[in-house]
Amino acid sequence: xxxxxxxxxxxxxxxxxxxxxxxxxxxxxxxxxxxxxxxxxxxxxxxxxxxxxxxxxxxxxxxxxxxxxxxxxxxxxxxxxxxxxxxxxxxxxxxxxxxxxxxxxxxxxxxxxxxxxxxxxxxxxxxxxxxxxxxxxxxxxxxxxxxxxxxxxxxxxxxxxxxxxxxxxxxxxxxxxxxxxxxxxxxxxxxxxxxxxxxxxxxxxxxxxxxxxxxxxxxxxxxxxxxxxxxxxxxxxxxxxxxxxxxxxxxxxxxxxxxxxxxxxxxxxxxxxxxxxxxxxxxxxxxxxxxxxxxxxxxxxxxxxxxxxxxxxxxxxxxxxxxxxxxxxxxxxxxxxxxxxxxxxxxxxxxxxxxxxxx
Amino acid sequence: xxxxxxxxxxxxxxxxxxxxxxxxxxxxxxxxxxxxxxxxxxxxxxxxxxxxxxxxxxxxxxxxxxxxxxxxxxxxxxxxxxxxxxxxxxxxxxxxxxxxxxxxxxxxxxxxxxxxxxxxxxxxxxxxxxxxxxxxxxxxxxxxxxxxxxxxxxxxxxxxxxxxxxxxxxxxxxxxxxxxxxxxxxxxxxxxxxxxxxxxxxxxxxxxxxxxxxxxxxxxxxxxxxxxxxxxxxxxxxxxxxxxxxxxxxxxxxxxxxxxxxxxxxxxxxxxxxxxxxxxxxxxxxxxxxxxxxxxxxxxxxxxxxxxxxxxxxxxxxxxxxxxxxxxxxxxxxxxxxxxxxxxxxxxxxxxxxxxxxxxxxxxxxxxxxxxxxxxxxxxxxxxx
Numbered sequence: 107x108x109x110x111x112x113x114x115x116x117x118x119x120x121x122x123x124x125x126x127x128x129x130x131x132x133x134x135x136x137x138x139x140x141x142x143x144x145x146x147x148x149x150x151x152x153x154x155x156x157x158x159x160x161x162x163x164x165x166x167x168x169x170x171x172x173x174x175x176x177x178x179x180x181x182x183x184x185x186x187x188x189x190x191x192x193x194x195x196x197x198x199x200x201x202x203x204x205x206x207x208x209x210x211x212x213x214x215x216x217x218x219x220x221x222x223x224x225x226x227x228x229x230x231x232x233x234x235x236x237x238x239x240x241x242x243x244x245x246x247x248x249x250x251x252x253x254x255x256x257x258x259x260x261x262x263x264x265x266x267x268x269x270x271x272x273x274x275x276x277x278x279x280x281x282x283x284x285x286x287x288x289x290x291x292x293x294x295x296x297x298x299x300x301x302x303x304x305x306x307x308x309x310x311x312x313x314x315x316x317x318x319x320x321x322x323x324x325x326x327x328x329x330x331x332x333x334x335x336x337x338x339x340x341x342x343x344x345x346x347x348x349x350x351x352x353x354x355x356x357x358x359x360x361x362x363x364x365x366x367x368x369x370x371x372x373x374x375x376x377x378x379x380x381x382x383x384x385x386x387x388x389x390x391x392x393x394x395x396x397x398x399x400x401x402x403x404x405x406x407x408x409x410x411x412x413x414x415x416x417x418x419x420x421x422x423x424x425x426x427x428x429x430x431x432x433x434x435x436x437x438x439x440x441x442x443x444x445x446x447x448x449x450x451x452x453x454x455x456x457x458x459x460x461x462x463x464x465x
Numbered sequence: 466x467x468x469x470x471x472x473x474x475x476x477x478x479x480x481x482x483x484x485x486x487x488x489x490x491x492x493x494x495x496x497x498x499x500x501x502x503x504x505x506x507x508x509x510x511x512x513x514x515x516x517x518x519x520x521x522x523x524x525x526x527x528x529x530x531x532x533x534x535x536x537x538x539x540x541x542x543x544x545x546x547x548x549x550x551x552x553x554x555x556x557x558x559x560x561x562x563x564x565x566x567x568x569x570x571x572x573x574x575x576x577x578x579x580x581x582x583x584x585x586x587x588x589x590x591x592x593x594x595x596x597x598x599x600x601x602x603x604x605x606x607x608x609x610x611x612x613x614x615x616x617x618x619x620x621x622x623x624x625x626x627x628x629x630x631x632x633x634x635x636x637x638x639x640x641x642x643x644x645x646x647x648x649x650x651x652x653x654x655x656x657x658x659x660x661x662x663x664x665x666x667x668x669x670x671x672x673x674x675x676x677x678x679x680x681x682x683x684x685x686x687x688x689x690x691x692x693x694x695x696x697x698x699x700x701x702x703x704x705x706x707x708x709x710x711x712x713x714x715x716x717x718x719x720x721x722x723x724x725x726x727x728x729x730x731x732x733x734x735x736x737x738x739x740x741x742x743x744x745x746x747x748x749x750x751x752x753x754x755x756x757x758x759x760x761x762x763x764x765x766x767x768x769x770x771x772x773x774x775x776x777x778x779x780x781x782x783x784x785x786x787x788x789x790x791x792x793x794x795x796x797x798x799x800x801x802x803x804x805x806x807x808x809x810x811x812x813x814x815x816x817x818x819x820x821x822x823x824x825x826x827x828x829x830x831x832x833x834x835x836x837x838x839x840x841x842x843x844x845x846x847x848x849x850x
């Protein structure tokens with residue numbers, strides 16, 4: 107690196123940058139003004155609806171019509187159904203704690219310090235086991251609550267976490283299988299991946315829920331929830347495998363050859379040379395797949411599970427609450443938004459960071 | 466060394482043979498098990514049920530139908546409904562996407578922020594939630610009696626959107642569509658054949674003039690006798706009669722897919738516009754092109770080439786996403802198949818049809834887009850995507 111490239115480029119002053127990006131030409135000024143007006147108006151409308159003219163307490167529901175804004179009373183009154191579904195009322199603290207554990211696990215796995223196979227597996231197994239024990243019970247004096255009664259946010263997080271835990275290792279196997287030098291293996295894995303990628307997720311979930319009982323012997327069937335999760339995980343893995351394969355293909359062949367000359371065997375080359383670099387290459391795409399998967403967990407509603415979307419629809423299904431569907435949908439939308447937006451921002455942050463690394 | 470290599474090869478072949486036989490054994494086991502469980506429930510297999518009449522009703526059809534129609538016709542209707550939903554949703558999503566892509570690449574920071582906010586809102590909320598949301602909005606529109614109307618010919622109410630249609634037979638519409646498609650495929654072939662000679666342009670011009678005339682002629686011949694040219698919707702009693710109805714299920718799904726898909730396609734378009742090398746644009750400036758021409762002659766053509774592969778991907782994804790139509794009760798292929806499964810019990814056959822249907826749709830999209838991609842590729846110039 108030469109001296110010249112170390113010196114920072116001259117900084118343009120803030121006022122000039124503003125002028126360039128907002129008021130470069132008369133037309134630009136007009137556009138900026140229109141946009142500013144539009145933004146202000148939309149924000150005003152939203153703030154007025156959501157905060158200024160809204161009603162917050164459940165008992166004040168009769169006042170909603172007059173106030174004209176959002177009627178958050180429905181959330182105040184029915185939030186337990188939205189968050190917990192059919193989970194027994196007095197055990198709601200378990201569901202809350204389980205969700206908290208899962209969210210902490212998600213956040214922790216975004217910290218680079220955890221990014222070794224050992225630490226990451228330990229973190230997820232611990233997080234997932236804690237979640238499962240809290241939800242299912244049967245240990246430490248907790249009463250048993252079977253998965254049929256799980257619901258709301260906890261079920262959404264459970265499906266997402268279970269799909270990730272089964273799907274990630276599977277995707278690595280699929281990606282490596284497709285790149286195998288043995289033609290039969292490569293063809294077979296390729297066919298498997300392409301088959302699952304060509305189908306809508308819903309058909310796979312539907313097959314898992316309805317058809318598998320015909321195809322598999324009784325002792326292999328398990329609960330409907332687990333069958334759907336396995337089907338979802340295979341679908342996830344088929345997509346993720348292609349992301350990882352793209353990462354594998356981007357590694358210069360010299361890397362693997364260097365490993366060969368050092369006398370490393372296949373496993374060593376895969377775990378020490380190929381996979382670390384493949385993940386580094388494909389991390390943004392991998393995170394993006396998680397983002398998509400989180401949104402797609404909502405599809406399990408259709409095959410009859412009571413996750414947050416379905417429990418939300420149940421929340422305004424009765425009595426005086428039926429008119430307040432918009433508030434409930436906005437609330438659920440906001441919950442999804444928080445998860446999905448933070449995950450996708452994290453993906454974008456990783457992409458920037460990695461790009462800097464490559465120069 | 467030779468013997469080691471030979472050894473290795475033998476080992477590889479043996480290994481592959483073992484894996485292959487294990488997979489085959491698993492598949493055979495699954496088939497045997499399926500047979501056994503079907504026999505245990507005394508279910509018959511085979512596609513004979515397709516000729517039986519269904520006996521149940523569904524919400525929407527592009528073709529006239531009755532509940533005594535056969536399963537095969539009902540499934541065809543489901544397939545056409547899915548195609549219609551996909552076509553409407555994807556077309557609108559593309560229009561929105563192009564607009565959003567342009568807005569996001571604008572030099573004006575506030576204006577481009579408008580696009581960013583749009584993308585972040587619609588991309589980060591599940592499509593299925595958006596579909597349910599729009600469905601509840603659309604069904605809460607006023608009753609037919611107090612419907613919103615546009616010049617007394619287009620009506621928007623909680624029962625759906627009503628608009629006038631031509632009183633012509635269904636087959637002629639199909640014929641017209643086929644003619645247009647045939648013409649669009651014929652043109653490039655002819656251009657290639659006649660090697661851009663001046664007589665090609667003459668044929669092209671005559672064709673473009675003749676085509677609408679032929680279409681009008683077909684429409685005239687296929688008119689339903691003794692009816693006015695336009696079939697206008699009108700309020701009769703509690704509901705509208707006549708015209709064409711777009712049910713709220715379809716509208717809600719089209720809106721949801723268009724807005725959601727528009728956010729994704731917008732990102733694809735933005736990436737395409739940004740992938741055009743700066744040198745190309747600067748070269749345009751140097752040659753004295755106007756900004757508009759730099760956009761229409763340099764940026765846009767290069768961007769289209771860069772985005773086609775990812776656009777194909779988005780189209781296939783959106784097409785697959787149409788299956789969520791079942792949450793609002795739109796009778797698309799998936800809903801028809803799942804109702805058929807409940808009613809007839811022919812689970813495996815119907816599922817095979819469903820998967821086959823989506824395979825056909827997705828492969829067709831990929832085929833068309835890849836053909837376009839190949840057609841417009843510039844030789845020796847690869848845009849990085």
